[in-house]
Amino acid sequence: MFIPIFTAVMSSLALYVCLRLIVPLPISLGKRLLVCAAVVLVANRFIVQRQFGLVLPDGVFLVAAWLHAAVVLAFALALATDIAGLILRIAGVRLPSLARCAVLLAASLALAAVGVHQAVRVPPVVEVTLRFPNLPPALEGFRIAHLADLHIGPLFGREWVDQVVDRTLAARPDLIALSGDVIDAPPAVVRGDVEPLARLAAPYGVHVVAGNHEYIHGVDLWLEIFERLGLNVLYNRHTVIDVDDARMTVAGLADRFGLGSWQGEAPDLDKALDGAPRKDADGFRLLLAHQPYDAKDAPIHDIDLQLSGHTHGGQILPLQSISARFHGGYVSGYYTVETMRLHVSNGTGLWAGFPVRLGVPSEITLITLSRCEDVLLAHCE
Structure with a gap:
């Protein structure tokens, strides 16, 4: 039961990130579809590894974990800014869509890097x-x-x-x-x-x-x-x-x-x-x-x-x-x-x-x- 629930949750998060942060990017439709497919795959990387019995080298595993964490954090940040944006629009203020996407993607990657580093350290x-x-x-x-x-x-x-x-x-x-x-x-x-x-x-x-x-x-x-x-x-x-x-x-x-x-x-x-x-x-x-x-x-x-x-x-x-x-x-x-x-x-x-x-x-x-x-x-x- 855990695997289908986890897959459904991760896929939903990934699709939200795609709709809010990838689709607005000024790139071709083919590239957007390719990036979105990668986002969904990364979001489900744990289940993919488990289902296929993949044993990744340490470096590859950490990169996959970093990208996975970035997707989850991107979802959280996108949802938070969507809520804030709704409030701002009610107040008559609008944020540039492209700038918002770039900032949130960069922030998600940076926070994920810090978060993974904190997770894998040898604790004091x-x-x-x-x-x-x-x-x-x-x-x-x-x-x-x-x-x-x-x-x-x-x-x-x-x-x-x-x-x-x-x-x-x-x-x-x-x-x-x-x-x-x-x-x-x-x-x-x-x-x-x-x-x-x-x-x-x-x-x-x-x-x-x-x-x-x-x-x-x-x-x-x-x-x-x-x-x-x-x-x-x-x-x-x-x-x-x-x-x-x-x-x-x-x-x-x-x-x-x-x-x-x-x-x-x-x-x-x-x-x-x-x-x-x-x-x-x-x-x-x-x-x-x-x-x-x-x-x-x-x-x-x-x-x-x-x-x-x-x-x-x-x-x-x-x-x-x-x-x-x-x-x-x-x-x-x-x-x-x-x-x-x-x-x-x-x-x-x-x-x-x-x-x-x-x-x-x-x-x-x-x-x-x-x-x-x-x-x-x-x-x-």
């Missing part, structure tokens, strides 16, 4: 301290590295993964959490690209949950590969780690894709915590759940901190509020959800289908736990 380590009432003293200063949405595949290969691993290890976390969408392709395509993940190591383990892209590309097989790489797979299950006198329960949910027709488990927090020690003064509960929507059920299970991704932070700053509507109101950063903290990462990588970031930088998040003397979480900001 972003440090933040989260404070909790009644945090066990042994967990004061405990450091968690959160990697979300690596999307290892056509866009992010082995060299990029190696650099992400290097930066994560250099931050010296006590625990490393991967909150799903680690990959963006079947094992046969990117098995070698994920191998650097085997170098991830931390005193209290490297823990991973499945995201929707693991389901798309074979969740059971990918979870087996993650285990062979030395990652602790939390698939509706938990593990308990002792940090001096404190006991930390690290639980992981299956993804919400399991609620549909995809093969694999559906998220079940009761199952994930089955047999976990009861929450007490010396305990802390950490939950890894790919989609932040699951935060609504976490507080009743005494979760202290949930780590999620999936939203990519909205990717483009003005789109954050729209993205939040589809994810329970959560899109980027830190939230207080009743008695729990939630961190929604902007993402370490990005889906190859639309690799653009504007105003929403990628990140490797390093979270330091600290104690708050107030008994109310809301007062610990």
Whole structure:
């Protein structure tokens, strides 16, 4: 169902761009038709690659991604200026059509270049301290590295993964959490690209949950590969780690894709915590759940901190509020959800289908736990 919907949306965007920005250009009809055909093809480049199994060289892939992003941004800019133009015409002001087309096409190409560059960079380590009432003293200063949405595949290969691993290890976390969408392709395509993940190591383990892209590309097989790489797979299950006198329960949910027709488990927090020690003064509960929507059920299970991704932070700053509507109101950063903290990462990588970031930088998040003397979480900001 995804492919026809995505194709229809992309084709509609491309046709709008053609009608508003290509047709008015002072070139022959044949050239206009040729350019419009190219625009439609570029807009659907991800589906074309997927359907025909095309593996593009890195340079060609980036150019295709840039042109694809330019079409999407050209649509947004054309629509915005059409609305503005309508308002101006009502006020009796008219803009030269040819100049408008040239400016919007140039602006779209420039913004797309910036957006793709921001998307494919190796992200920096972003440090933040989260404070909790009644945090066990042994967990004061405990450091968690959160990697979300690596999307290892056509866009992010082995060299990029190696650099992400290097930066994560250099931050010296006590625990490393991967909150799903680690990959963006079947094992046969990117098995070698994920191998650097085997170098991830931390005193209290490297823990991973499945995201929707693991389901798309074979969740059971990918979870087996993650285990062979030395990652602790939390698939509706938990593990308990002792940090001096404190006991930390690290639980992981299956993804919400399991609620549909995809093969694999559906998220079940009761199952994930089955047999976990009861929450007490010396305990802390950490939950890894790919989609932040699951935060609504976490507080009743005494979760202290949930780590999620999936939203990519909205990717483009003005789109954050729209993205939040589809994810329970959560899109980027830190939230207080009743008695729990939630961190929604902007993402370490990005889906190859639309690799653009504007105003929403990628990140490797390093979270330091600290104690708050107030008994109310809301007062610990």
